[in-house]
Amino acid sequence: MATREEAKENRRNRILTAARELIGETEKTRFSMRVLAERSGVSLVTPYNLFGSKQAIMGALLDEDIRQFGAQLARSRRDALDMLFRAVTLGQSYFGRDQGYYRAVLSAVYSEGGSEEYRSMFRGPRLALWRNLVQAAIDKRFLRSDVDCNVLAGNLSAIYFANILAWAAGEISLQEMEQRTCYGFAMSLFATARSKYTARLREQICTAQNSLVRIRKERIRHDESTAVAGA
Numbered sequence: 001m002a003t004r005e006e007a008k009e010n011r012r013n014r015i016l017t018a019a020r021e022l023i024g025e026t027e028k029t030r031f032s033m034r035v036l037a038e039r040s041g042v043s044l045v046t047p048y049n050l051f052g053s054k055q056a057i058m059g060a061l062l063d064e065d066i067r068q069f070g071a072q073l074a075r076s077r078r079d080a081l082d083m084l085f086r087a088v089t090l091g092q093s094y095f096g097r098d099q100g101y102y103r104a105v106l107s108a109v110y111s112e113g114g115s116e117e118y119r120s121m122f123r124g125p126r127l128a129l130w131r132n133l134v135q136a137a138i139d140k141r142f143l144r145s146d147v148d149c150n151v152l153a154g155n156l157s158a159i160y161f162a163n164i165l166a167w168a169a170g171e172i173s174l175q176e177m178e179q180r181t182c183y184g185f186a187m188s189l190f191a192t193a194r195s196k197y198t199a200r201l202r203e204q205i206c207t208a209q210n211s212l213v214r215i216r217k218e219r220i221r222h223d224e225s226t227a228v229a230g231a
Contacts, residue, residue, distance in 0.1 A: 012050050014040045016064060019057050020101075027100035029058060029108040058108045066125045069094060073129075080140040081197060084133050084189065085182055085204065088160065092178040095167070099174070106168035130157045137189075147192045159184035176215050183208035 018039035022031045033054060037044045051057045069090065078086050095102045131153040137143045143152075160181050167177040186204040193201055 008050070011040070011042050011046055015042065015047050015050065015057065016060060020061060023104050024098065024101050027104050029054070029104050055109060058105050061105055062109070063125050065094065066129060070125070070129050079142070080133070080136040081142040081189070081193075081200065084137065084156070084185055087129070087133060088178055088181045088185065091160070091164075092174050095164070095177075096174055103168045103170075106165060110165055110168070126161075127153060127157050130154075130160070141194060142197050143189070143192050144194055152188065152192060155188055156185055159188070173215070176212065179208045179211040179215065183212060 015036065018036055022036065022039060023029055033047050034044055036054070036057075037047055040047070047054075047057065051060060073083070073087055073090055076083060076086050076090075131149055134143070134147075134153045134156065135149045138145065138147055138149060163172070163177045163181045163184070166172045166180075167174060172180070183205060186201050186208060190198055190201040190205065
């Protein structure tokens, strides 16, 4: 017989699975908690008791993904400095698998969840991921020993999620999101790296910058051709 905690975890997982399915079907998060409860096979009050709000459920979905993401990232055979950029590229591939789903979830957390849910995006397992990567880079002597892990991790997290939200809002492409983030990361890490690694980071800055210049030119050409076609 399942224990009380096991039964609670089972209900929690059923709710998350149902929420993921509902969002995947419509690419929207406008379903009611009643519909979610019915799809999950639980009472109406259960989602509220276990999560508190629909926006908290969206945050829990992101937390589930970040745990899977962290496990996949850990299998990458890169050094501690490259792992910071590998995380960005892997993140892009995650969002690319189902752009409609992730745009819906991120937009719900940001625009519907209020300031507390928005701030939660920069805490918990998401911030812990960046903190672990930064600490590894310090421990492996890629970054200077006087670097404060929490401060740098918080800065990288803010860069990453600002660009993710710009993508979720439809302001930039996934490719531009990746290159903007890599550029911001490289600039921050350049200022904190040991001197023997600054050349690598300078190259990373140039690569991202060149990509962003190309993306901007392509956007301008597209806008101009669209304007001509509509004239």
